[in-house]
Amino acid sequence: MERTQAGESVLSRAVRIIEAFAPGEDWLTVTELAARTGLPLPTVSRMVSELALHGWLERDAARRVRLGVRLWEVSVRSSPALGLREAAMPVLEDLHAQIRQHAQLGVLRGNEVLFLERLSAPRAVVNYTRIAGRLSLHASSAGLVLLAHAEPDLQERILAAPLKAYTPATPTDEGQLRRILATIRQTGSVHCPGYLHPDVAGVAAPVMRGREAVAALSVVVPNAPEARGYEPLLRMAAAAVSRRLDGGTTFTQ
């Protein structure tokens, strides 16, 4: 790999330029890209030009830059996320039709939950999830069911770290979290009233492949007494996706 005098490869610099776009962010100027990546302006300018030739970046008349539709196409059409998403989608649609709020599919990536898909109703409650967005494991229902089935190492790291209280209801105490995780392993689902926002509850269940939780199905609903009653629905939906996965998609974590 050719390396610049700073010792960083051309490829790493290109990765940094593309990763500089924050979730939901659209146009950036070359100057903004240089500031965010710490790369010299002429370097960014040259790499943007080359990436634009391939359609991986696009420029407008004002020379602002955004990610190209070609990059989306290339990464989506062969993504390992696509197999899981296709297996889950019919079930997610049924779930969404029953609940008429947000229904979503998440996977564990690093120490967060990454959302592969979300279906929303026009007048649904507030929801922090975005497609390809991430949430904390300890505060989201999808995160908690993934954490309950994660490697002991990851569980201990999360439990030992200082945990953010999004609301007074967010579980941040180690003992409390251990009890929540144990209950999830026993019951196969979780109900999270007001953990991320006072008005909102999350309900989730894990999609299992053998003993491995490969994903979480969750709904985000108003924080009302009946939300707890959605747990069996989520368990049934997650079991349906697990069965569809056994049917042969090639997704593995």
Added chain:
Amino acid sequence: MERTQAGESVLSRAVRIIEAFAPGEDWLTVTELAARTGLPLPTVSRMVSELALHGWLERDAARRVRLGVRLWEVSVRSSPALGLREAAMPVLEDLHAQIRQHAQLGVLRGNEVLFLERLSAPRAVVNYTRIAGRLSLHASSAGLVLLAHAEPDLQERILAAPLKAYTPATPTDEGQLRRILATIRQTGSVHCPGYLHPDVAGVAAPVMRGREAVAALSVVVPNAPEARGYEPLLRMAAAAVSRRLDGGTTFTQ
């Protein structure tokens, strides 16, 4: 940009490696990647290692390679496709709930239609569409509505080229295609019985922003007499997405 002796930049080689994965394709070996890209095996091996460090590629125990979930995340979370997809999704869901077959959203890219989204029913008819997949403009309902509103240059190029007959019903004759395109501009929708498969019909309408068709909504249904009756439904759905776009998403082609 550092260049190799062959004159191709490192960045272009990396783009070629990532683009070597065909739609829906999962694992490839480094040898297969070298054969497809025409790059030397050690070069591919070195670049795969570096891309794997960034999570843009992933390797399994047998050293096979696939696209990384990180690449999916980065390209989806800030994609210009996401704004259009979010504007269309509630309408696409309603459409899908009414038709209980495939409902999809496509955009014009080059001389094909690229599908950004697809909702399918478990027992729906055969469908060649994949998310991030492409179809010919002259043979698909989504393609024809986009072609009808495309730049005259593109229309003339498509009409002048030899066109593939997927079935005996596929329109490949220039005069016939000109009539279809004129009808679409007049009526605002199209019904394509058996153009891609004898058992299947496509029905589509364009999503307009001003005078520009920024996308096509389509359904893929059994090739039966009532399929033509879906045209008003598709026009209504496409108009609803057009209105939602006016409400402020930032997608532009």
